Amino acid sequence: MTTTLAGKVAMVTGGSRGLGAAIAKRLARDGATVALTYTSSPQKADQVVRDIEAAGGKALAIRADSADVEAVKHAVAETVNTLGRLDILVNNAGVAALAPIDQFSMEEFDRLVAVNIKGVFVATQEATRHMGEGGRIIMLGSVSSDFTPFAGLSVYALTKGAIASFTHGLAHDLGTRGITVNNIQPGPIDTDMSPADEDSAQEITNIIALGRYGKDSEVAGMVSYLASPEAAFVTGASLKIDGGIAA
Numbered sequence: 001m002t003t004t005l006a007g008k009v010a011m012v013t014g015g016s017r018g019l020g021a022a023i024a025k026r027l028a029r030d031g032a033t034v035a036l037t038y039t040s041s042p043q044k045a046d047q048v049v050r051d052i053e054a055a056g057g058k059a060l061a062i063r064a065d066s067a068d069v070e071a072v073k074h075a076v077a078e079t080v081n082t083l084g085r086l087d088i089l090v091n092n093a094g095v096a097a098l099a100p101i102d103q104f105s106m107e108e109f110d111r112l113v114a115v116n117i118k119g120v121f122v123a124t125q126e127a128t129r130h131m132g133e134g135g136r137i138i139m140l141g142s143v144s145s146d147f148t149p150f151a152g153l154s155v156y157a158l159t160k161g162a163i164a165s166f167t168h169g170l171a172h173d174l175g176t177r178g179i180t181v182n183n184i185q186p187g188p189i190d191t192d193m194s195p196a197d198e199d200s201a202q203e204i205t206n207i208i209a210l211g212r213y214g215k216d217s218e219v220a221g222m223v224s225y226l227a228s229p230e231a232a233f234v235t236g237a238s239l240k241i242d243g244g245i246a247a
Helices: 018-029 042-054 070-084 106-128 154-175 202-205 214-226
Strands: 009-012 033-036 060-062 088-091 138-141 182-188 237-240
Touching: 009 070, 018 033, 018 042, 018 088, 018 214, 018 237, 033 042, 042 060, 070 088, 070 106, 088 106, 088 214, 106 138, 106 154, 138 154, 138 214, 154 182, 154 237, 182 202, 182 214, 214 237
Parallel strands: 009 033, 009 088, 033 060, 088 138, 138 182, 182 237
Antiparallel strands: none
């Protein structure tokens, strides 16, 4: 463990698997106490907590569907009440759906907006009520908000484009309070939701400048940097970590 984030409390939404789990573990490794939310995988969330504790860190798992406004509010409140403060919010929870626009169901549209936009807004609004100078809000957007090489991504891109715009505005809203807001835009990352060895992966790999999928640890490293004191003058930025797929 390092002490870069010693004394800080972080909340990572959707932290039971994939990128969220990697981010939670990295922040804990850098000294932060971490609360992570999950929707339907208590065993996986508990395993992340155990992994963090086994490495000498402290963590808390909270059940909260990011589509449920009251659940998100409760998760922030429980983090503050249990851990004493909140310094870092990582809005990682997100859902995706792929379909032509004339076949995209309203149910799927509402779900994407509820999790990818409304859930981010509520978590951010609640978190900022508790943050002081040096606070960090880190969004997990997507390169898809700027680059959509395949059909069917339009609605997902819409939600992630909203997050990029939200980031720009929040930087000014919160800058005078010393709170930074940044948006990480991953490209193809090798996770259980998007494995680098699935049948369609080679077609995607062929258009990545570096010729490979990214690692969850690489995204977690960027989150850790933005959460650290070294990034105190970085705000309002949308930073791609995509292997050059959008270059």
